[in-house]
Amino acid sequence: MRPELVRIAPRTGTAFTMKAGQTLTVIDPEGEQVADLLCFNANDVAEVLSSGRTLDYASRIYLTTGDPLYSNRSNVMLEIVEDVVGRHDFLLTPCSKDTFRIIYGDTDPHQGCFGNLAQALAPYDIKPDAIPVAFNCFMNVPIDGTTGAISVLPPLSKPGDYMKFRARMDLIVGLTACSALQSNNGRLKLIECRVE
Amino acid sequence: MRPELVRIAPRTGTAFTMKAGQTLTVIDPEGEQVADLLCFNANDVAEVLSSGRTLDYASRIYLTTGDPLYSNRSNVMLEIVEDVVGRHDFLLTPCSKDTFRIIYGDTDPHQGCFGNLAQALAPYDIKPDAIPVAFNCFMNVPIDGTTGAISVLPPLSKPGDYMKFRARMDLIVGLTACSALQSNNGRLKLIECRVE
Numbered sequence: 001m002r003p004e005l006v007r008i009a010p011r012t013g014t015a016f017t018m019k020a021g022q023t024l025t026v027i028d029p030e031g032e033q034v035a036d037l038l039c040f041n042a043n044d045v046a047e048v049l050s051s052g053r054t055l056d057y058a059s060r061i062y063l064t065t066g067d068p069l070y071s072n073r074s075n076v077m078l079e080i081v082e083d084v085v086g087r088h089d090f091l092l093t094p095c096s097k098d099t100f101r102i103i104y105g106d107t108d109p110h111q112g113c114f115g116n117l118a119q120a121l122a123p124y125d126i127k128p129d130a131i132p133v134a135f136n137c138f139m140n141v142p143i144d145g146t147t148g149a150i151s152v153l154p155p156l157s158k159p160g161d162y163m164k165f166r167a168r169m170d171l172i173v174g175l176t177a178c179s180a181l182q183s184n185n186g187r188l189k190l191i192e193c194r195v196e
Numbered sequence: 197m198r199p200e201l202v203r204i205a206p207r208t209g210t211a212f213t214m215k216a217g218q219t220l221t222v223i224d225p226e227g228e229q230v231a232d233l234l235c236f237n238a239n240d241v242a243e244v245l246s247s248g249r250t251l252d253y254a255s256r257i258y259l260t261t262g263d264p265l266y267s268n269r270s271n272v273m274l275e276i277v278e279d280v281v282g283r284h285d286f287l288l289t290p291c292s293k294d295t296f297r298i299i300y301g302d303t304d305p306h307q308g309c310f311g312n313l314a315q316a317l318a319p320y321d322i323k324p325d326a327i328p329v330a331f332n333c334f335m336n337v338p339i340d341g342t343t344g345a346i347s348v349l350p351p352l353s354k355p356g357d358y359m360k361f362r363a364r365m366d367l368i369v370g371l372t373a374c375s376a377l378q379s380n381n382g383r384l385k386l387i388e389c390r391v392e
């Protein structure tokens with residue numbers, strides 16, 4: 001049986017469980033579209049993905065094939081096993097009403113990836129306050145090494161590009177098709193994923 | 197009455213409360229010593245300092261005078277009102293037993309800033325799992341803009357250098373004299389602070 005391909009509509013999110021050893025493929029079918037990825041220990045949701053631990057242990061802000069993603073308890077949650085793009089972000093929190101208000105000046109802001117993740121994760125008893133920095137697949141965030149300036153540029157992903165993660169523990173995963181225009185080169189597209 | 201100067205012994209940490217409007221001065225008396233700073237909303241400890249929100253809104257990884265530090269709810273918790281050093285880190289989590297085990301290969305690791313913060317914050321009902329990326333005062337972490345490589349170099353702080361924060365809400369604050377040799381140019385020193 002072919003594992004099901006899940007389509008995440010533009011500006012929405014979803015959540016699902018994975019067993020240790022399963023793989024998750026995140027696909028960008030049209031190209032230049034970011035997907036925010038979060039995960040929690042399925043047996044104790046106080047254990048969550050940690051950018052700070054992961055970047056410290058990697059000694060690199062750009063992660064790719066072979067890199068483990070650590071939890072706040074320094075356990076490996078996911079490992080990147082395949083990555084055809086090679087540029088993702090792990091510095092910035094999911095876009096939210098406040099992002100759109102503070103950065104874009106929107107008066108009636110969309111709930112963003114943060115709101116989409118909060119909604120999708122609520123049935124798993126995960127509170128919005130527990131949403132940390134996400135691993136932002138395909139998000140292209142160069143840093144100026146001298147000034148520290150952060151830029152948000154169009155993703156380097158082309159149509160059909162993907163990356164694959166292996167779960168190293170039983171997980172609850174949240175995943176979005178990112179809602180911020182700047183992150184997605186001005187056009188909000190879908191994301192596909194598959195667990196197998 | 198002169199506000200009390202608190203001494204934080206090498207490789208230890210402390211916690212205290214601040215009222216909105218008060219200032220916190222963090223002093224590096226001997227120079228080249230990092231202090232990990234965390235804060236929680238005193239009225240609801242689920243609201244906590246967020247590196248991801250702060251860096252996103254600043255569009256810079258290096259923060260200094262005038263920059264607000266945001267919570268996971270996008271509220272301003274602290275504002276940097278004076279900074280004579282100009283280089284601090286907001287990417288890496290507090291050093292921990294696991295840091296010393298994974299990065300330094302220690303077999304009997306010190307509890308690090310993470311353990312010190314967990315201990316100091318426990319009386320305020322803050323759980324270790326709730327400790328996020330800290331604002332690491334005086335920590336000098338350049339990023340290679342091309343490769344994304346993270347370096348940990350000696351702090352730029354000279355003896356007596358300091359930075360001052362203003363609280364924008366009632367806070368519980370955790371603060372350490374950092375325990376990691378590499379972050380402090382190989383010598384673990386004290387930190388001083390003052391709330392007024």
